[in-house]
Amino acid sequence: MPKARQAQVASIIPFSWVDGPGNRFVLFFQGCNFNCLACHNPHTIPLHTRRANEMSVQEVLIEIRSAMPYVSGITVSGGEATVQHEFVLELFKEIKKRSEFEHLTTMIDSNGNAPQEIWELLDPYTDGVMLDLKALVDASHIELTGSSNTVVLESIKYLDSINKLYEVRLLMVPGHNDSDEELITTSLWLKKVNPNMKIKINAFKTHGVRASAREWPEVNESDLVRYHSIID
Numbered sequence: 001m002p003k004a005r006q007a008q009v010a011s012i013i014p015f016s017w018v019d020g021p022g023n024r025f026v027l028f029f030q031g032c033n034f035n036c037l038a039c040h041n042p043h044t045i046p047l048h049t050r051r052a053n054e055m056s057v058q059e060v061l062i063e064i065r066s067a068m069p070y071v072s073g074i075t076v077s078g079g080e081a082t083v084q085h086e087f088v089l090e091l092f093k094e095i096k097k098r099s100e101f102e103h104l105t106t107m108i109d110s111n112g113n114a115p116q117e118i119w120e121l122l123d124p125y126t127d128g129v130m131l132d133l134k135a136l137v138d139a140s141h142i143e144l145t146g147s148s149n150t151v152v153l154e155s156i157k158y159l160d161s162i163n164k165l166y167e168v169r170l171l172m173v174p175g176h177n178d179s180d181e182e183l184i185t186t187s188l189w190l191k192k193v194n195p196n197m198k199i200k201i202n203a204f205k206t207h208g209v210r211a212s213a214r215e216w217p218e219v220n221e222s223d224l225v226r227y228h229s230i231i232d
């Protein structure tokens with residue numbers, strides 16, 4: 001018998017109120033295709049590490065069953081969930097085909113760095129995507145993540161066009177991507193894609209970040225007021 005596909009899993013949270021709508025079971029994949037200076041979980045960036053657990057779809061389903069009476073859905077996060085998109089596809093297919101899971105929604109929390117072909121594969125089994133846009137200005141994006149945002153911007157447009165973009169999250173990093181000018185450009189770009197785009201602002205904190213970002217200023221109350229006055 002062929003060996004079942006195994007995922008590299010960083011951790012599981014059986015109940016979360018902050019990873020999508022309602023109370024959610026969250027699977028955090030190991031491995032990311034960005035290398036963000038402001039990453040709060042840099043240990044999840046390498047795909048293979050001794051800290052990760054290997055899990056099959058059936059093993060994840062057992063974990064979901066134990067949490068099922070208390071959750072309204074499943075979120076896959078990371079790391080970057082789409083790096084292991086074949087596993088996400090298999091998992092979501094199982095959830096959507098079994099009546100025992102029919103009340104559960106399936107969401108992806110992503111950095112958006114996946115080509116359209118991957119979103120097309122996942123689309124029939126995915127209820128929504130929460131997508132992090134680290135910076136609209138490509139120079140800021142490259143500085144913050146080590147990569148261009150070209151694919152991310154295409155993902156935003158494509159997911160919006162198929163009605164699967166649940167929200168765009170902006171991680172605001174003072175002095176790196178939060179100038180008035182950059183925020184205004186970002187807001188205009190997103191609202192041009194969809195005037196009703198749901199945009200969520202996340203505030204940079206130094207907790208968990210690598211040494212290179214530990215001395216960076218955190219977002220304060222007046223920053224937040226300014227961000228919201230531009231974005232909302």
Ligand code: SF4
Pocket residue numbers: 032033034035036038039040041042044045078079080111145
């Ligand atoms: S995309 Fe997320 S998990 Fe990946 S490096 Fe950036 S912050 Fe970390």
